[in-house]
Amino acid sequence: MGVRQYIVAHDTGTGGDKAVLTDLRGRILAAEYRSYPLRYPRPEWAEQDPDELWAAVAATTRALLLSTGVDPAQILGVGISAQMFNLLPVDEHGRPVTPMLSWLDLRSLPQADRLLSGELPALLIHHTGNLPTAKDIIPKILWLKEERPGLWARTARLLDCKEYLLQRLTGRTVTDYHGASVYFLFNPHTHTWSAEACRALGIPMDMLPEAVPCTQVIGEVTPEAAAQTGLLPGTPVVACAGDVAAAQSGAGANAPGAAHLCVGTATWVGVSSTTFVNHPLKPFWALNHIDADKWIIAAEMETGGGALMWFRDRFCEWEAQQAAQDELSAYALINQMAEAVPPGSDRLVFLPWLSGERAPVLDHYARGAFVGLSLGHTKAHLARAVMEGVGYHIRWMLEALEEIGLKIDSLNAIGGGCTSRLWTQLISDICGRELRVTERPLEAGAIGAALSVAVGMGVYESMQAVDGLIGIGRTVQPTDDGQRARYDGLYGEYRSLYEALAPVYRRMHRIS
Numbered sequence: 001m002g003v004r005q006y007i008v009a010h011d012t013g014t015g016g017d018k019a020v021l022t023d024l025r026g027r028i029l030a031a032e033y034r035s036y037p038l039r040y041p042r043p044e045w046a047e048q049d050p051d052e053l054w055a056a057v058a059a060t061t062r063a064l065l066l067s068t069g070v071d072p073a074q075i076l077g078v079g080i081s082a083q084m085f086n087l088l089p090v091d092e093h094g095r096p097v098t099p100m101l102s103w104l105d106l107r108s109l110p111q112a113d114r115l116l117s118g119e120l121p122a123l124l125i126h127h128t129g130n131l132p133t134a135k136d137i138i139p140k141i142l143w144l145k146e147e148r149p150g151l152w153a154r155t156a157r158l159l160d161c162k163e164y165l166l167q168r169l170t171g172r173t174v175t176d177y178h179g180a181s182v183y184f185l186f187n188p189h190t191h192t193w194s195a196e197a198c199r200a201l202g203i204p205m206d207m208l209p210e211a212v213p214c215t216q217v218i219g220e221v222t223p224e225a226a227a228q229t230g231l232l233p234g235t236p237v238v239a240c241a242g243d244v245a246a247a248q249s250g251a252g253a254n255a256p257g258a259a260h261l262c263v264g265t266a267t268w269v270g271v272s273s274t275t276f277v278n279h280p281l282k283p284f285w286a287l288n289h290i291d292a293d294k295w296i297i298a299a300e301m302e303t304g305g306g307a308l309m310w311f312r313d314r315f316c317e318w319e320a321q322q323a324a325q326d327e328l329s330a331y332a333l334i335n336q337m338a339e340a341v342p343p344g345s346d347r348l349v350f351l352p353w354l355s356g357e358r359a360p361v362l363d364h365y366a367r368g369a370f371v372g373l374s375l376g377h378t379k380a381h382l383a384r385a386v387m388e389g390v391g392y393h394i395r396w397m398l399e400a401l402e403e404i405g406l407k408i409d410s411l412n413a414i415g416g417g418c419t420s421r422l423w424t425q426l427i428s429d430i431c432g433r434e435l436r437v438t439e440r441p442l443e444a445g446a447i448g449a450a451l452s453v454a455v456g457m458g459v460y461e462s463m464q465a466v467d468g469l470i471g472i473g474r475t476v477q478p479t480d481d482g483q484r485a486r487y488d489g490l491y492g493e494y495r496s497l498y499e500a501l502a503p504v505y506r507r508m509h510r511i512s
Helices: 050-068 109-115 120-128 137-147 149-154 161-170 177-181 195-201 223-229 243-250 305-315 317-325 330-339 379-403 421-431 441-456 464-469 484-509
Strands: 006-012 016-022 028-035 075-082 088-090 157-159 174-176 210-212 217-220 236-238 259-263 267-273 285-288 295-301 349-351 369-371 410-414 434-438 472-476
Touching: 006 050, 006 161, 006 441, 016 050, 016 441, 028 050, 028 441, 050 161, 050 223, 075 161, 075 243, 075 441, 088 149, 088 161, 109 120, 109 137, 120 195, 137 149, 137 195, 157 161, 161 174, 161 217, 161 223, 161 236, 174 177, 177 210, 177 285, 236 441, 243 259, 243 267, 243 285, 243 295, 243 441, 259 421, 267 379, 295 379, 305 317, 305 330, 305 379, 317 330, 330 379, 330 421, 349 379, 349 484, 369 484, 379 421, 379 484, 410 441, 421 434, 421 472, 421 484, 434 441, 441 464
Parallel strands: 006 075, 075 236, 174 210, 259 410, 410 434
Antiparallel strands: 006 016, 016 028, 088 157, 217 236, 259 267, 267 295, 285 295, 349 369, 434 472
């Protein structure tokens, strides 16, 4: 048998699965990607086929081994990080009862509204440290129980995305402490499911998966999974963690007080903390860290990079065609358009709340808008305004995190949006913060998963010990050219626009 010197890790996102082969220092030697669809069968519903996700994981693993010629006997271990806040009910045999209800799904608005009224918010904050919106798992569970009693009767376990993939890989139904904490039914201090929260909501605790440390070896690749992936039966599998914790680690921000910014489909700021802290009325995510003695306090906006993706898909069909002809990304042309527009987009403000908002407000009714449109504005103005609107919201999240005692001077930056020099400069200028863009911003989640495997297999003692392995590709400083005053003024109006429009959004939702 060869020396076990490689790790296979996955970052299974909303749009596709990225698999990487790394050495024991998390350096990527090869990568593969397979996409899969997100389906919208009804208004405000969003679903995915969990078996399509598993097929992508199996296919990318096979492709990695085939393209590199690495002997599967040299694989030290396997880990999966994945999108979170989804609901996948499975029967007693582990088979899906429904498609996976995506984190983007908003069918459970009535259930979410109930959870945010009466005595339930105080109870959930006290026992779990968190509060749900309609995009979270608790409202989806209650929707299934109340609206689909026949399917509820067939349900044996309530899983998230990664938990199903681990089940297919190892035959075990488990979650990790970080993954459990995003259910908002988990006590983040005792690392156990909260009996008080489950009892108050009528959710049987035996339907929740066993929770284990993120760096625990949970099992081995089964013969069936080996046949599909090309891995050897018996290859160790580490629990790992979902995308927020994997991003924290892949950004090299595991030390207490270290912060990272991820500009992906969803966009968030995460801070590693040895103190559990949250806002009692407008809470952030307060989640367990991969290192069991820490937490991640994270502020998330639902559509950061997703807002620019929406703009590309809805308004830039011609640019996409031109980019394809020139073998460029459509985003490259959008960046060129935006660069030609002055800071502030000639007083055009974009509100990026296209799918509700989570932080620093819990509002699943909020929606997006362009405010200040005039006859002189062009598509280029809209492009820059989208980028700036995301920047304004990131600033709002940073200031709110600091209001609860977290100090954030600089952020390690990852995600597809951080490959844009224009966008990272805009964010730095608007927020007045230094951004340290990692060398591999697109692969940070997969790198974090790989290093979780390395810790789980005993190569390193903790995730904090691997921070020094993450290289910084470039540093972005705020521009000192007088434009800060312009951004400050527009940011103030951005904040005012939410206060003005929040009641309008709720009234509009009641119009059939």
